[in-house]
Amino acid sequence: MITNTELEKKGNLFPSKLVSYEQNGDSICFTSENGVQLIITVVRDSMLRFRYATDGIFENDFSYAIDEDQSHGYSVLDLTEDEEFIWITTEQIKCRINRVDMRTAMFDLEDQLILQDELGFHWEESFEFGGNYVKMSKNSMDGENFYGLGDKPTTFNLKGKRLSNWNTDQYAFGKDLPELYKTIPFYIGLHSAKAYGIFFDNTFKTHFDFCHERRHITSFWADGGEMNYYFIYGPKIAEVVTKYTNLTGRPELPPMWALGYHQSKWSYYPEAKVKELAAGFRDNKFPCDALYLDIDYMDGFRCFTWNKDYFPEPKRMVEELEDDGFKTVAIIDPGIKIDEKYEIFADGLEKDYFCKRADGPYMRGKVWPGNCVFPDFTNPEVREWWADHYKTLIAETGIKGVWNDMNEPAVMEVPGKTFPLDVRHDYDGNRCSHRKAHNIYGMQMARATYEGVKKYIFPKRPFTITRASYSGGQRFSSTWTGDNLASWEHLWLANTQIQRLGMSGFSFAGTDIGGFADQPTGELFTRWIQLGVFHPFCRVHSSGDHGEQEPWYFGEEVLDITRKFVELRYQLLPYLYTAFYQYCEDNVPILKPLVYFDQEDVQTHYRADEFIFGNHFLVCPIQEPNVQGRRMYIPRGRWYNFWNDAVIEGGKELWVDAALDSMPIFVKEGAIIPKYPVQQYVDELEIEELSLDVYYKNGKQNSVYYEDDHDGYDYKMGLFNLRSFKLTGKSKEIIVQQHVAGTYESNLKTMKVTFHGLPFEIKSASVNNEDVSLESIGYDKESNTIILQENFTDLRLISE
Numbered sequence: 001m002i003t004n005t006e007l008e009k010k011g012n013l014f015p016s017k018l019v020s021y022e023q024n025g026d027s028i029c030f031t032s033e034n035g036v037q038l039i040i041t042v043v044r045d046s047m048l049r050f051r052y053a054t055d056g057i058f059e060n061d062f063s064y065a066i067d068e069d070q071s072h073g074y075s076v077l078d079l080t081e082d083e084e085f086i087w088i089t090t091e092q093i094k095c096r097i098n099r100v101d102m103r104t105a106m107f108d109l110e111d112q113l114i115l116q117d118e119l120g121f122h123w124e125e126s127f128e129f130g131g132n133y134v135k136m137s138k139n140s141m142d143g144e145n146f147y148g149l150g151d152k153p154t155t156f157n158l159k160g161k162r163l164s165n166w167n168t169d170q171y172a173f174g175k176d177l178p179e180l181y182k183t184i185p186f187y188i189g190l191h192s193a194k195a196y197g198i199f200f201d202n203t204f205k206t207h208f209d210f211c212h213e214r215r216h217i218t219s220f221w222a223d224g225g226e227m228n229y230y231f232i233y234g235p236k237i238a239e240v241v242t243k244y245t246n247l248t249g250r251p252e253l254p255p256m257w258a259l260g261y262h263q264s265k266w267s268y269y270p271e272a273k274v275k276e277l278a279a280g281f282r283d284n285k286f287p288c289d290a291l292y293l294d295i296d297y298m299d300g301f302r303c304f305t306w307n308k309d310y311f312p313e314p315k316r317m318v319e320e321l322e323d324d325g326f327k328t329v330a331i332i333d334p335g336i337k338i339d340e341k342y343e344i345f346a347d348g349l350e351k352d353y354f355c356k357r358a359d360g361p362y363m364r365g366k367v368w369p370g371n372c373v374f375p376d377f378t379n380p381e382v383r384e385w386w387a388d389h390y391k392t393l394i395a396e397t398g399i400k401g402v403w404n405d406m407n408e409p410a411v412m413e414v415p416g417k418t419f420p421l422d423v424r425h426d427y428d429g430n431r432c433s434h435r436k437a438h439n440i441y442g443m444q445m446a447r448a449t450y451e452g453v454k455k456y457i458f459p460k461r462p463f464t465i466t467r468a469s470y471s472g473g474q475r476f477s478s479t480w481t482g483d484n485l486a487s488w489e490h491l492w493l494a495n496t497q498i499q500r501l502g503m504s505g506f507s508f509a510g511t512d513i514g515g516f517a518d519q520p521t522g523e524l525f526t527r528w529i530q531l532g533v534f535h536p537f538c539r540v541h542s543s544g545d546h547g548e549q550e551p552w553y554f555g556e557e558v559l560d561i562t563r564k565f566v567e568l569r570y571q572l573l574p575y576l577y578t579a580f581y582q583y584c585e586d587n588v589p590i591l592k593p594l595v596y597f598d599q600e601d602v603q604t605h606y607r608a609d610e611f612i613f614g615n616h617f618l619v620c621p622i623q624e625p626n627v628q629g630r631r632m633y634i635p636r637g638r639w640y641n642f643w644n645d646a647v648i649e650g651g652k653e654l655w656v657d658a659a660l661d662s663m664p665i666f667v668k669e670g671a672i673i674p675k676y677p678v679q680q681y682v683d684e685l686e687i688e689e690l691s692l693d694v695y696y697k698n699g700k701q702n703s704v705y706y707e708d709d710h711d712g713y714d715y716k717m718g719l720f721n722l723r724s725f726k727l728t729g730k731s732k733e734i735i736v737q738q739h740v741a742g743t744y745e746s747n748l749k750t751m752k753v754t755f756h757g758l759p760f761e762i763k764s765a766s767v768n769n770e771d772v773s774l775e776s777i778g779y780d781k782e783s784n785t786i787i788l789q790e791n792f793t794d795l796r797l798i799s800e
């Protein structure tokens with residue numbers, strides 16, 4: 001788009017006046033005098049979809065992003081008209097369509113204007129490629145702020161930014177780059193304490209301008225395809241995010257081991273080195289669940305092969321690692337080496353599964369194996385073929401997870417670092433060029449990988465991770481933020497990016513802890529681990545050519561501190577797993593930025609260092625060298641300092657001490673936090689006693705704890721427990737009630753309940769409505785703990 005509104009108007013085509021409209025079920029089609037059609041579909045009472053066609057022909061309605069299982073259906077759809085406008089009213093919103101120019105405006109039912117077209121829909125014909133450049137501009141309201149857009153490495157609040165989506169391999173990316181590895185064309189607008197979302201479901205290169213070009217205008221446009229977007233009403237950010245996530249889907253529950261600490265490097269080889277690494281963790285009593293094999297495990301970088309010099313017996317090695325509590329994860333790239341003797345190349349050639357140029361030759365490009373061809377993952381047959389190749393890796397060799405890289409797709413030594421635009425793709429039967437398929441190539445590769453791993457790991461659960469993705473890719477894979485740098489700025493970016501991904505439906509994400517390129521100091525490594533243990537995905541990874549990045553490499557002090565934080569993550573696994581359950585089941589992001597937590601508090605609108613982990617933890621990383629603490633914002637409510645139980649009234653900025661062995665962590669009052677003992681890896685111990693940390697509140701608070709087998713699918717048949725805890729605190733009494741839904745029989749026998757911040761001395765107790773002696777519940781005055789049967793339903797502690 002261009003800066004001058006006059007020029008913008010002249011260079012573009014616009015819908016003219018409305019001549020007719022017609023309702024067809026949940027959709028209303030509007031037609032203008034110059035042949036523009038707009039279909040508005042009521043997806044839900046709070047969600048409308050807008051599609052425009054400029055010459056009366058809509059594309060085949062196909063999207064890789066939308067989840068088939070999304071909830072839809074509305075309770076009200078009223079279509080009314082007056083002289084100037086047509087109105088669509090649902091149970092939650094009103095949409096106004098202007099008869100003169102088809103511009104639209106959205107209102108809530110209190111007639112608060114939420115969003116309205118400025119120029120509205122307009123387009124420019126593309127002579128070179130056919131079709132149109134499709135554009136939309138909206139008025140931005142006073143004080144409006146913006147969030148979302150996936151992995152962008154920029155300030156959390158997007159106001160004033162211009163960004164675009166074209167999946168790119170960005171080694172050592174810089175702050176404020178407009179494009180990275182992923183395309184998530186979804187943002188949230190917030191003004192007047194009300195939030196809405198826009199999901200622009202278009203896989204061509206897309207662009208977003210948040211009051212950058214013109215201070216009161218927000219616009220989005222694409223280099224091709226349809227103007228096809230969803231308007232999602234909140235009014236809470238939380239509702240926008242969960243509705244968007246429901247629309248584009250969320251993953252199945254990962255196996256619990258995937259939430260442990262993972263160690264990676266480019267590359268650990270040969271076998272002796274991997275074994276030494278494994279021993280390093282166990283010898284140092286540093287918990288770890290997974291080790292990663294980067295590209296050097298392959299034979300000449302050929303996918304699904306092994307370098308037999310480095311790894312003579314992969315199956316045996318993987319088994320031995322497993323005996324020691326380590327899962328092995330292996331990388332798989334999309335480039336297939338051109339080599340007639342290489343079976344996958346020969347087979348793919350015969351089956352015609354590789355991408356081709358417009359005039360017929362194969363798409364050839366250089367990646368790690370040298371000259372390569374690339375499977376067309378947008379072809380469902382190719383995906384199935386690819387999935388089947390995981391049989392050897394997973395079923396026969398025992399690899400437990402797969403890591404997809406280079407799937408932007410990345411190509412070396414060529415301008416643009418990717419496929420030329422003329423490359424042809426199947427796009428699930430909607431044949432197109434790379435202009436349309438580029439941004440979903442990585443997601444479709446991850447999808448094929450997911451299907452394969454899932455098939456061959458059954459009855460266990462799959463674990464996959466991908467670098468490139470598109471909206472909805474969270475259904476198939478976790479992700480990491482790519483090739484970052486060992487710098488303090490990148491630690492800051494890591495924090496912003498993972499929160500942003502969470503707001504964009506992609507909770508299962510992490511960064512290369514410590515930085516991929518360059519080497520961190522022990523201090524930076526420590527601070528990064530402190531943040532990383534609060535990220536849904538927690539993996540140390542580095543390029544390997546800048547020195548080592550194992551936790552013991554930086555000396556005793558760093559080892560001790562980082563161990564303490566990784567142990568904390570392992571203690572909090574039941575809490576984190578519960579947050580995953582709520583994400584996978586209820587679409588709730590695992591990390592909640594402050595603005596998500598309390599959008600009515602304007603202090604939160606530009607705050608992004610602090611975030612909520614799960615439902616009850618407030619965390620704030622230290623992002624600067626040589627400091628003994630920092631100032632941070634404590635959101636409204638009362639919070640316990642995790643380290644010393646000091647209670648703080650929020651709604652203010654505060655200095656918090658945090659020497660290198662500490663970081664600011666707070667727990668919301670009323671919370672009940674489930675904890676495991678420290679383990680060296682998930683399921684090392686049969687856990688018979690769960691700790692419950694109860695943080696007193698004068699009032700009521702609910703908490704939940706989800707438990708199942710940590711792997712497998714029995715939970716889908718009801719073999720899980722959802723334990724809901726209700727805390728009621730009074731000045732001289734505290735009541736904790738437990739309700740258990742589900743039929744899972746765990747090893748759990750007892751709960752060790754610790755009370756924090758009790759304002760009275762415990763004198764008497766009742767359990768399940770019967771008076772009991774304090775001795776009988778193992779009351780320990782010093783630590784304020786008691787022991788209960790795991791199935792207790794009602795606990796009362798009284799001061800008299």
Ligand code: MIG
Binds near residue numbers: 265467516
């Ligand atoms: O061109 O597989 O982001 O994590 O270690 C580099 C080697 C290719 C880039 C990935 C990185 C990985 C590396 N890969």
